[in-house]
Amino acid sequence: MRRDEIKTPALILDLDHLDRNIEIMTAWAKSAGVALRPHAKSHKSPDIARRLLKAGALGACCATIAEAEALAAAGITGLHITSPMTTTDMLARLHRLLARGADIMVVADDPRNVDALGKIALEAGRKLPVIVEIDVGTKRTGCVEIGDAVALAKSIAQNKALAFAGVQAYWGHLQQLMPFDERKARVALNMERMRKLIAALEGAGLPPRIITGSGTGTHWLDAQHEVFTELQAGSFVFLDSCYGPLPLSPDGNPFTTSLFVAAGVVTANRPDSVTVNAGFKALATDSGTPQPVRGIAQGASYRFMGDEHGVIDFDPGAPRPELGAVIELVTSHCDPTVNLHARYVVVRGDEVVDEWPILARGY
Known part of the structure; x- marks a missing residue:
């Protein structure tokens, strides 16, 4: 089947571009001397996680317990859940993962969570590695003060079923900040805060083994400071329309778009x-509108027109798409767009070569 004959709407994954993006990132990380634990919240796919592991990744980050369950069931190792596990449901599911032998670690940002994590780890007969998260300006999750983070690390280290494994910091609010020099300056400020945290932990006799964080928009900048031991960048595998034009280093952006909505x-x-x-049910809406890129003349634009529909406007006199034609769009935000689809239609060039299920959706 050709890619312009598929059932629509559909999520198309260009395998050549995906593999190229993975090769570029893993080669760069090796040269920079930093490990990769790419975030699976972008792709939610064991097939892509395996490709990343084969290329040299340590494992995969997960934003939800559902992502961790799906990847663990597929045999993916080196899992790190980057959001606190606090509710009764989350803790019960984490306990089941531990009891089944999943290779997993978690974050905490509140001392009230420590006993609960220790209890399920003890019941599962496991030593659970726990990363302390610090807030770096997003005001979303993480310890607010350095002293809070040190106290939390001590509490974790004192729990016989837990192991203090390191620290996490993610400045999501800086990932697409422009201009580039402003992003660079803000990253440098946050790195100073990280150095103070690391020094405080070392002074308390708790040197962090793992220092994890970063994203696609700051991965190059973060690595220049030689603070993180591993990076969590994830969107580089797809490169949506927000990341596409964004300079990621002084040399620009080496990645190419691999994800399209047909x-x-x-x-x-x-x-x-x-x-x-293709409307609200097929495309994320939080970061602007998608960009038509294939099957229509250059310069066309998209407008949402409801749950199932969108309108593509083009200049008068431009070639007119035929009824039934397939038009491909680049989504403005890959993560929530992927969450709307059940599978990837995998292509090489114009040919459909496979389908990969998106197993790690939901919560």
Whole structure:
């Protein structure tokens, strides 16, 4: 089957571009002397996680317990859940993962969570590695003060079922900050805070073995400071339209788009627009509109028109897409777009070569 014959809407994954992005990132990380534990919240796929492991990744980060369950069931090792596990449901599911032998570590940012984590680890007969997270300006999760983080690390180290493994910091609010020099300066400020935290932990006799964080937008900048032992960047595998034009280093952006949403033309009775069958249910809406890139003339633009539909506008006189034609769009935010689909249609060039299930959706 050709890629313009597939059932729409569909999530298309270009294998050549995916493999190239993985090769570029893993080669760069090796040369920079930093490990990779890429975030699976972007792809939610054991197939992609295996490709990353084969290329040299340590494992995979997970934002939810559901992601960890799906990847562990597929045999993925080196899992790190980057969000606190606090509710009764989360803890019960984490206990089951530990009891089944999953290779996993978690984060904490509150001393009230320590006993609960220790209890499930003890019941599972496991020593659970715990990473202390510190807030670095996002005001989302993490210890607010360095002293709080040190106290939490001590509490973890004193629990016989837990092991203090290190620290986590993620400045998500800086990932797409422009101009580049402003992003660079803000990263440097946060790195100073990280150095103070590390020094405080060392002074308390708790040197962190793992220092984890970062993302696609700051991975190059973060590595220059030689603080992180591993990076969590994830969106580089796909490169959505927000990351696409973003300079990631002084040399620009080496990655290329591998993820597309295919939409079929369902109405073509207007001279300067067509309606396609991809709307809110097929495309993320939080970071702007997707960009039409294939099957239509350059310069076309997309408008959301409801749950199942979108309108693509083009200049008068531009080649007109036929009724039933397939138009491909680059999503503005890859992570939540992937979460809307059940599978990847995997292509090489114009040919469909496979389908990969997206098993780690939901919560």
